[in-house]
Every structure is written in structure tokens, then in C-alpha cells.
Amino acid sequence: MAIVSIDPVTRIEGHLRIDVEVENGVVKDAWSSGTMFRGIEMLLKGKHPWDCQQVTERICGVCPLIHGTASSYALDDAMDVELPDNARIIRNLCLGGNYIQSHILHFYHLQALDYIDVTAVLNYSGVNPGLLALRSKIAGLAKANDLYFFLPRYESADYVGTPGGPGDANLATELVGHYVQALEMRKKAQEMISIFYGRMPSFVGTIPGGVTTKPTLMNIAAFQSRLTELRQWIDSIYVQDVLTVAEVPDYEPFFKAGDSGGNYLAYGGFDLDQKGTEKFLPRGTIFDNNVMDVKGMEEKEITESVQYSWYTPECEGLNPKYGKTDPDLEKKDAYSFLKAPRYQGKPMEVGPMARMLVKKPDLLVKLAQDKGLLTPPVKFGILPRTAARAIECKLVADAMADWLTQLDPSKPIWDPKGKEIPNESYGRGLVEGPRGALGHWIHINNEKTDNYQAVVPTTWNASPRDKEGNRGPVETSLIGLPVPDVDNPVNVVRCVRSFDPCLACAIHIIHPEHNGVKEFRVV
Amino acid sequence: MAGKTVSRRQFLKHAGATAALLGLSEVMIPQIAQALEELASGKPPVIWIQGQNCTGCSISLLNSNYPMVAELVLNDLSIRYHPNVMAAAGYTATDVLDESIKDLKGKYVLVVEGPVPTKEDGEFCTFGLQKGKTKDLMGNKVPADKTIHEWMKELVPPAAAVIAGGNCASFGGIPLANAGVTGATPVSKIVAEIDSEKPVVNIGGCPAHPDWITGTVLEALLFLKGKGKLNLNSHKMSRTFFGQLIHENCERRASFDAGLFLEDWNQDDPDMKLCMFKMGCKGPVTYADCPVRRWNSKVNWCVGASAPCHGCASPDFYKTLSPLYEPLPNVNFPGITPAVDTLGWVAAGATAVGVGAHYLYKQLGHKGEETGEGGEK
Numbered sequence: 001m002a003i004v005s006i007d008p009v010t011r012i013e014g015h016l017r018i019d020v021e022v023e024n025g026v027v028k029d030a031w032s033s034g035t036m037f038r039g040i041e042m043l044l045k046g047k048h049p050w051d052c053q054q055v056t057e058r059i060c061g062v063c064p065l066i067h068g069t070a071s072s073y074a075l076d077d078a079m080d081v082e083l084p085d086n087a088r089i090i091r092n093l094c095l096g097g098n099y100i101q102s103h104i105l106h107f108y109h110l111q112a113l114d115y116i117d118v119t120a121v122l123n124y125s126g127v128n129p130g131l132l133a134l135r136s137k138i139a140g141l142a143k144a145n146d147l148y149f150f151l152p153r154y155e156s157a158d159y160v161g162t163p164g165g166p167g168d169a170n171l172a173t174e175l176v177g178h179y180v181q182a183l184e185m186r187k188k189a190q191e192m193i194s195i196f197y198g199r200m201p202s203f204v205g206t207i208p209g210g211v212t213t214k215p216t217l218m219n220i221a222a223f224q225s226r227l228t229e230l231r232q233w234i235d236s237i238y239v240q241d242v243l244t245v246a247e248v249p250d251y252e253p254f255f256k257a258g259d260s261g262g263n264y265l266a267y268g269g270f271d272l273d274q275k276g277t278e279k280f281l282p283r284g285t286i287f288d289n290n291v292m293d294v295k296g297m298e299e300k301e302i303t304e305s306v307q308y309s310w311y312t313p314e315c316e317g318l319n320p321k322y323g324k325t326d327p328d329l330e331k332k333d334a335y336s337f338l339k340a341p342r343y344q345g346k347p348m349e350v351g352p353m354a355r356m357l358v359k360k361p362d363l364l365v366k367l368a369q370d371k372g373l374l375t376p377p378v379k380f381g382i383l384p385r386t387a388a389r390a391i392e393c394k395l396v397a398d399a400m401a402d403w404l405t406q407l408d409p410s411k412p413i414w415d416p417k418g419k420e421i422p423n424e425s426y427g428r429g430l431v432e433g434p435r436g437a438l439g440h441w442i443h444i445n446n447e448k449t450d451n452y453q454a455v456v457p458t459t460w461n462a463s464p465r466d467k468e469g470n471r472g473p474v475e476t477s478l479i480g481l482p483v484p485d486v487d488n489p490v491n492v493v494r495c496v497r498s499f500d501p502c503l504a505c506a507i508h509i510i511h512p513e514h515n516g517v518k519e520f521r522v523v
Numbered sequence: 524m525a526g527k528t529v530s531r532r533q534f535l536k537h538a539g540a541t542a543a544l545l546g547l548s549e550v551m552i553p554q555i556a557q558a559l560e561e562l563a564s565g566k567p568p569v570i571w572i573q574g575q576n577c578t579g580c581s582i583s584l585l586n587s588n589y590p591m592v593a594e595l596v597l598n599d600l601s602i603r604y605h606p607n608v609m610a611a612a613g614y615t616a617t618d619v620l621d622e623s624i625k626d627l628k629g630k631y632v633l634v635v636e637g638p639v640p641t642k643e644d645g646e647f648c649t650f651g652l653q654k655g656k657t658k659d660l661m662g663n664k665v666p667a668d669k670t671i672h673e674w675m676k677e678l679v680p681p682a683a684a685v686i687a688g689g690n691c692a693s694f695g696g697i698p699l700a701n702a703g704v705t706g707a708t709p710v711s712k713i714v715a716e717i718d719s720e721k722p723v724v725n726i727g728g729c730p731a732h733p734d735w736i737t738g739t740v741l742e743a744l745l746f747l748k749g750k751g752k753l754n755l756n757s758h759k760m761s762r763t764f765f766g767q768l769i770h771e772n773c774e775r776r777a778s779f780d781a782g783l784f785l786e787d788w789n790q791d792d793p794d795m796k797l798c799m800f801k802m803g804c805k806g807p808v809t810y811a812d813c814p815v816r817r818w819n820s821k822v823n824w825c826v827g828a829s830a831p832c833h834g835c836a837s838p839d840f841y842k843t844l845s846p847l848y849e850p851l852p853n854v855n856f857p858g859i860t861p862a863v864d865t866l867g868w869v870a871a872g873a874t875a876v877g878v879g880a881h882y883l884y885k886q887l888g889h890k891g892e893e894t895g896e897g898g899e900k
Contacts, residue, residue: 008651010616014573038705047845048846051841058697061730110607146566148609152618183593187588191820198824199818199824202579202729214788414787
């Protein structure tokens, strides 16, 4: 028996520590710990409600768009605005743009180095001039002993392109070439967002009641040209590369290994009408891998446990809207700044896998059938999670092309009611970010922000154990993974990264001793 | 660039790009080429660590347009440690830091993203493991966490220089707005406690513009090679990027002078370019080159999207500049306020607004301290 501690888990957002207990080369137990705390919501108390959107999007530099969007919806709700169609569509387009940049970034720049041997580029034997140039560049770096981006790493015999491993050097080089292309592609997605939102990250284009940039023929065309290029690249490169990696025989076990326990939750995202009754990504819950039986989602079923989190026992078992956050760094057995959100007491995986299982697009159904994922034991592990992200990227990008045609330059973009701050009001914004279900809640009192709460995707996924001892989804997913060499636990980080964790988002909570607010009520 | 395989000609080409990035005249190209050549024969390593950050500045750096990101990674900088992109994790990653501390004394540039918390012994931000120290994890003995403050104590003394990457590393930014909780402390203050002689350069911006990051790092590298001087304002920010008021170069300045203000977003005609002052624009008190540099490969910038500048490059962001969407305080000086009230004010011009900005700085709680304007030393 050995405990393997991994800190920092790199190629994610933020500060995450993973400890796994390994016995006979297999993970027997796992602990996921968030290790950084700022306290964002507290500073909003007493501030002008319009500030909330600008401050909360700075919870995270990878996902500013989804926080800003959730905040705008929460403020819309509090001001009781009628969101113009143009504003709803521009918000969907920019959020979609962030799905594209985030999903591309995740597959290539955060995840791919777990599967590809970059040094294989040195053995490239093809004739593609771009890849030959890449070979000489990498060769130069290797000669100068300057490959720190790629080495050292956890060693493993199953990297694509490793001598004796799967694939060959030419395939690995092609994938590394796409890694470089992807840098430019995700940048292009950011440029696309900035057309309507001013800049990325930390954008300025949404406000309570709508958006700031009017659609014009010029900016629609500028958006469309980038979207067209991105869609072609997603179809011909991104989705194909994910399928290529999925076809590597060595990775076959990763289709079912790394399953999070079979419970999934999606708030639903991309409103297709003003009230948000119809959503492009539907709302729903799935339990125990009964993927054909999608159930509803009731906010009141959400509670947060703090048994193993650095907070006092008084914070235990509350709905986040009534939640307390009272830190206790001396607490026995606590090991994370993350709370443990549960739905009907169960840990739930959120994110692209959850959304695609609720929506069931053809691409996913076909993959599940081809790979026997629906034959018992039904499980969706590391690779389906990665594939779901690519499939979702394609679906959203394709839908964006339709949404773009629905913009009407002659119609309004803003409901001025957004400027009328009520004396007292409550607002809520439930959305789906690239990493999963996100909720923002605001309470306005005396025309100022009285309380603000955000419950974010990584808190669901990377949560510690709850009061009943149930592990969080990431912890559960690690159990049973093979770790033949404890000095090179590559499978552990492959699994953790498949969730695309974002820790800055997950730990932003408030310190009640200083802000005096211990409860949050929503009527 | 790889070893010595790069030609003089390539250096000149690259130096041209660098001069453009830094906004320097072409006359400088030969000097820059020489300096770059010397750098390339032994690229100074960059170590990038993260405190109470949000990764926004790293993501922003990935939006770098010129040099392109791939060039940045493969040609320009030797990035030894960056938690978001490096292949290694766990000990495999932090061993790189330990080796650098031992083997690269006085040779690397340390970039810190996010401030450093000091309360509760710094436990509000940890990464990596303490060798030889354990803690309890549900009955198991596991290696103890290591705080960023401890890392700073080890990484700062051997560093050639320290760069605070972005507003919150430089000035505390969002995390400092409730510093009472975690003791979020600007990087320069932490460095001063460790080694008061160590050069520190601040980069503003929430996030920092990719050019501000690469440009400041390049300026620091050239300075360390004795090839250039650091022209910093009183906030230790490079005047190359933070030397001019946003308001002075704003594309909507004519609307301000003509008294044409946006008051309803539906009224905004994209061709009119209405001034955002009444919607809370902080351009008149913020020094940064956003209006000319623009963002995301020059596609747009905040005011270009008919939104007010929130002053995110200012040392005062966020707390002092709140409320973000309310006009700047109503003070009597020649310039801003009369312009709003009596439409058509034109005469005072840039100088008066410059004076106004300094005045406003004092109104915002600064005692005698001003951001330096371009050229003044």
C-alpha cells in the first residue's frame, strides 16, 4: 500500500492536489483537494449591483464568459427585464465562442500531452513542409536542452509515437502540428467573441438588460468569417483527432475506466426563447447510469456537505441559497476548500458528458454503440468524457451559424429596465459553462448588493467526501485505475484532466466573520 | 531560437517585430537585433508561478498575436515552469523549480500571477509538497502542502528579476479588495521583504494584455543584458505601455469634446461612436495604450464595444474605481464635469484633462502619488 500525492496537478486551471492510495498497482482510494482561497463574493456586499457582472467574471480567467453571463441573467431576473432577442442571441453566440476556445484549449493544450510523445517529432519521416519545419524547431530546442514545455513528464510506454508504443512518429507529429494550429484556432475564437464583447478574457459586452454592441452587417460578417473557419477546423481536425486517439488500442480500457459513478446533472443552457423554456442543451438528471431515463432537475434538491471541507459543522447540509461558509482551517479530517454539493444526497458529474447524455446527439449515440458502452456494466469513462466535449463543440459551433442569421440590426439590444435598481429584489441565473452547471444568485437590498452566491461546475466534480462518506465524482472515477509505476501515475492525471477542472471557479467563497452574512435567502 | 542556427537576417526580422511590439522606432532595430542575438545564444529562463490568480493573464498571454503564441513558446522565451501548459505534474514539475533554485542563480526571470496571501501562515494558497514534512489525511500520513509564500522565499533570491504579471499580482486587484480575509499581498511587497534590492516590474491590467506581458519581459531581459533601460513610472510599470491616458487617445474623444454621450445602448449608432463617460468610463484616470494597441489581435477593445473602460490597468482597480458604471466623481476642475453638464465644451483640451486626471487621483484617495505621464521621469 502506498499513498501517491500529486501536487500541483498541472494543465488544469488553478490549484488542485490529488492523493491516491495504490495497492497492487491499482487505485484503492482517492482524495481531491482544492488548495487556494480568495473570497470573491464578500467584496460585492454593499456594491452597486451592476459591478457584480464585472467582478464575478474575474472569478476565473478561463471561464469569465460563463460567470459574466450567469451574473447578467441573475441581474436580469432581479430587475425583471424583458431580454431582447438580439441580446439573447449575442449572449448565446459569445458563450458558444467560449465553448469553442475552451474545448479546443482543453483537448490540445491541457490534455493531449497525456497521450502524445512530443519527442517523436524528431523521428518524423514524412514530407509535409510545415511538419518538417516543426521537426527542425523541436530538434533545435532539444539540442539546446530547452524542451521544458514537454519534458520532464510522467513516463509511460503507451504514448502515441513512443518507440514500441502505439501509433508511429508521423502520427504523433501530425497531432503535435495540430497542437500548434490549435493555439491559433482558440485565439481566433477569442477574437470572434471580442467582436461583440470588446475583449477576451474579462469582457465588457453584457450588462443587466442586454448587451452593449448592436449587430451590424459588418460585425455579423466579421463573426461569420471566423466561425466558418473554426467550424471547418473542428470538423476536419479536432473531432477527427479525438476519434484517432480513441481508436488507439492501448486506450481501449479508458472507455469505461474513470467513470464517475453514473450520476449526471445539467441545468441546461443556450436559451432559444425569451423565457428560456426551450434550451439548445436541455436540462436533466441521470442516476446510476440509467442513461435512457432522464429525470427533471429541481433546485431545492441541491445541498452542500462540509464534513471534509475546511468549514464549521454549522455549514453542513444546506441548500446553497441558504448556505453558510464559515472557514475552520484546523478542522479534523477536512482536506479541501471545496464544499461537496449533492443532488438528492448524491454526487453528480457535470459538464459535457452530462449534457451530451441528457441530449443524446447522434454522434454520441453512435460512439456509445460502436464501443459497447451501453452493454452492462454501462459506464462512461475517460475517453467518452473527452469525446463528449468534442461532439458538443461541433454541435454548438454548427448551431451558432443558425443563431447568427437570427440577429436583426434594426431591433433593440437592451431593456432600459436593467438600469432601474429595485429597493429589494432577488435574482438567479442558471447556465451551462464549458465545464458544467453554474448558478449565480443575488440579493439586492437598499439598491445595493446585499449577498451574492455562485455554485460552480468544479465544486460538483472535484468535491471531497460528503457527510455520508460518498466520494466526489473525480475521487470515485480514480478508483480502480491501473497505476503500475507509482513514480509515474500518468493514468491518474489522465483521468483528472478529463474533467477539465477549474479550481479558481470552485473556490471563491466568502468569509462570514468579515462580511457578517451567514445566510442567503431566496423567496 | 535554436542554438546558433539562426541567421543574422532572421534576427533583424525578429527585431523588427520586437520593435513594433514595444512601439519603438525602426532606428532601434539593430540594437534590438544584437540584444536578441545575445539572448538567443543563452535564452534566459522564465519561471511562471501562480498565487491567488484566476489564470486570466495566462489565457491572455495565449492570445498573443505578434509574436504568435507558437513563436513565443518555441523561439522567444525559455519557459521552464508554467502550471497551465507544462507536461510535468507533481514532483516531476516542482523538481524543475528546485533545480532552478540550485543551478540557475541570478539567471532566471520569475513571473508571478496573482497576489500572495499571508494570513493563516499563507495556507490560503499552496502548491507542491513539502519534502520531509507530513500531514494527516483521514488517518494517512501524506506530504504537507507548501505555501506560495514559502516558494517565494526560495525562488526570489536566485531570480535575476521578478515580474508581477497583471493587476492583482502588481497591486492586489480583486483579491486585495477583501485582503482582510486572506492577507492578499502584492508581489512587490513580498519581494521587498525577502530581498529589497531585487528588481521588480509591475504589469497592470485585469487581465494584462499579451503585448504588455511579452514586452515587459523583453524589456526586463534587455535591461538585464545591459542593452536597455527600464523606463518605469512611480508604480513600477513600463511607460512603454502605461505612459498615456486612455482618454487622450480614445477613438471617441471627439464625442466627449462635442458633448455627445451614450445614455441608452439602443440609441448607439455604431458610426456615431458616442462617449462612454456618463456610463462610468474610467479612461480619464487610467494610463494604458488600449485605444491604440487594442485587444485580441486588434479586433476590438472595451470602449469599441460601446462599454466604459473599467480602469483595469489602474493600480486602483477594483475597489477605488467602484461603482464601475457610475460617472467619475463630480469634482470641479477645468475639464470633465463641465463638459458633461454644459454640452459643447471643447476648449480645455488634453492638457486640462491631464490635470484633471491627477486631481481625480487625489480625489480617489491618493496622497500626492500620481502615475507618471509619458516622458516625465
